Amino acid sequence: MTIDRLLGRLLQYGLDKSLITPDDVIYCRNQLIDQLQLKEIEPVLESLEGENIMDPSVLLEPILDWANSNGLLNDNTVTERDLLDTRLMGCLTGRPSEVIRLFTDIENKDNPVEATKWFYQFSKDTHYIRQDRIKKNLSWGAATEYGELEITINLSKPEKDPKEIAAAKLLEQSNYPLCLLCKENEGYAGRLNHPARQNLRTIPVTLNGDEWKLQFSPYVYYNEHAIIFSTKHEPMKISEVTFKRLLDFVERFPHYFVGSNADLPIVGGSILTHDHYQGGYHEFPMAVAKEEEVFQISTLPGVKIGKVKWPMSVLRITGKEKANVVKAANYIHQEWKKFSDEEVEIYSHTDGTPHNTVTPIARMKDGEFQIDIVLRNNRTNEEHPMGIFHPHSEVHHIKKENIGLIEVMGLAVLPGRLIEEMNVLQEALLSNNPMEKIANDESIKKHSDWAQKIMNEYSDINNENCQEIINLELGKTFATILEHAGVFKRDDQGQQAFTTFIKSL
Structure with a gap:
């Protein structure tokens, strides 16, 4: 797709999300042309009907590919691409005074719930909240004696x-x-x-x-x-x-x-x-x-x-x-x-x-x-x-970072490395000799004591329940981590x- 069509689609997205009005199209078009150092080009608005575009990343990625092919990126790295796509979305983002006015109008006319809801959607539509990355995070609930804790494995950053x-x-x-x-x-x-x-x-x-x-x-x-x-x-x-x-x-x-x-x-x-x-x-x-x-x-x-x-x-x-x-x-x-x-x-x-x-x-x-x-x-x-x-050494194989506000309240933010490690551990638990397989694999050796405990507790670990068991045990381990952080123990x-x-x- 040519760059004029790509920019036309991005402008139409801005209109569809009410980031800009028809009166802004020429101005914003010129801003985008300037950012991409283009000449003699006139992006034509192109309907996005039926595409159900929830965030602008699908529109920005081909533009970034074009920019890389045309020498506008020093290196085709995540950071270089982020610097450019943010610059492009800035062309479609209203001035602070305009955003504050809209927020205040909604808060005064409707209520604070509607005002923050609008501002949240606005921040997603402008690509400040990067939904394409956030949806990579894995989340689930885990029943514990303290109620159902929330577990997230962070893959968005x-x-x-x-x-x-x-x-x-x-x-x-x-x-x-x-x-x-x-x-x-x-x-x-x-x-x-x-x-x-x-x-x-x-x-x-x-x-x-x-x-x-x-x-x-x-990264919500x-x-x-x-x-x-x-x-x-x-x-x-x-x-x-x-x-x-x-x-x-x-x-x-x-x-x-x-x-x-x-x-x-x-x-x-x-x-x-x-x-x-x-x-x-x-x-x-x-x-x-x-x-x-x-x-x-x-x-x-x-x-x-x-x-x-x-x-x-x-x-x-x-x-x-x-x-x-x-x-x-x-x-x-x-x-x-x-x-x-x-x-x-x-x-x-x-x-x-x-x-x-x-x-x-x-x-x-x-x-x-x-x-x-x-x-x-x-x-x-x-x-x-x-x-x-603080999390004690016996749980560092799961998490050793500080327990901050979000986790204090019962939402674990676990490191992204656990995705691959838990997949490998699951394969080991389903093998003929789990402990030997774990001991011989450097990526999961640190989980061996934890794995042995899981095997002692569950007599029948199979393809149907293994993932569920691991997720539940991760939740229980998070509860233990919070107990470590408690100044007055539960004994x-x-x-x-x-x-x-x-x-x-």
């Missing part, structure tokens, strides 16, 4: 080509934007070591009087996976202001949850240098977990506090008045920061270094404000050099220690 890594090292270092969460990313052209963002749009949100922004994650893990970030490049910090901001957010968007990663290494998120939260229109397993015990604190009227049945240590605060919930959350946070119990390996400080912090998650529940306070501790020792309350000693902390409140 493409691996870097070695040529890209080498080229990026030669680039002159830049501190603009300072990080991936800075407001300066909106519309940024990108470079080999920083993604292009011409199709990124954000919505202003005022939290506790401060200016923040709402956008979506380009759940419905309307949102990022809420400060317009200031300041480090993550959990404080009373955090709880006020979280409740301000769910007051404006009551269909969303919003939470913050902890503010210390090991138990915190991957970006601690820029204060931000994650939210979305999704009910996580932790949100529906039952409260094992409910109590009240005389100095904290107007709220009830529940101990949640969850592998991690969670206190749930619920109340009608926002100020009361904030006060309770801040009180528990401050008390936890100084709490120690050497019998269960909890030390608030060692040599003046703080170890206790929290992962807070806010939501509206039956018209009341609710905050889950997940107690965290980032101490290490010789036995657990990566963290005492008698751990729960007695949890009761001691609750009584201290």
Whole structure:
């Protein structure tokens, strides 16, 4: 197909998705022509009726192939192609003021649910959310004693080509934007070591009087996976202001949850240098977990506090008045920061270094404000050099990365390597001598203890049930990982220690 037809189809897509209007066609056509360094060409709109194009990748890929054939790409790598297709989609993406106006009009006319739904679809239509890659992820539910946990194996983020890594090292270092969460990313052209963002749009949100922004994650893990970030490049910090901001957010968007990663290494998120939260229109397993015990604190009227049945240590605060919930959350946070119990390996400080912090998650529940306070501790020792309350070495064959906000709530994001490893393991389990086959295969040798446990538990593993068994056991292992991250273990000693902390409140 000729480049004029390809661009004509892309323009028609923009019209069909209401990214542009007929009045914009000539302008956008000229923008695309300029980006591809074309001359004397007039793309003709071409109907896409009957093709059911859900995302623009099918239209962009042949254009990128053409660009590579005509010398517009230095290398035909994923990064080079991403830089160009984002530039092209930026030609069809409205200015920030226009997007904000449309969002505000829908929010005021209809409701916040419709506004975020529109913005989410807009972010998919502009190819900021890369649906073609996200659909590669594998997801399923796994029944555990804590309810059904959610499991995802992440295949959506493409691996870097070695040529890209080498080229990026030669680039002159830049501190603009300072990080991936800075407001300066909106519309940024990108470079080999920083993604292009011409199709990124954000919505202003005022939290506790401060200016923040709402956008979506380009690699969403759940419905309307949102990022809420400060317009200031300041480090993550959990404080009373955090709880006020979280409740301000769910007051404006009551269909969303919003939470913050902890503010210390090991138990915190991957970006601690820029204060931000994650939210979305999704009910996580932790949100529906039952409260094992409910109590009240005389100095904290107007709220009830529940101990949640969850592998991690969670206190749930619920109340009608926002100020009361904030006060309770801040009180528990401050008390936890100084709490120690050497019998269960909890030390608030060692040599003046703080170890206790929290992962807070806010939501509206039956018209009341609710905050889950997940107690965290980032101490290490010789036995657990990566963290005492971190996935332990016996589960590193499945996952050894930090347990952040999303996983705290019951959604496992497992590494992509497991796809191939589990396929090979399945073949081994179905063979005549499974353990010998596993021991002789370097790619799955690390799973041998786990495989032996599976074989001991299931007497009849066959072609029909093997995949289901592996998926279920991955879910159970994730539950174990969360138990490792829990500061008060689910055994008698751990729960007695949890009761001691609750009584201290």
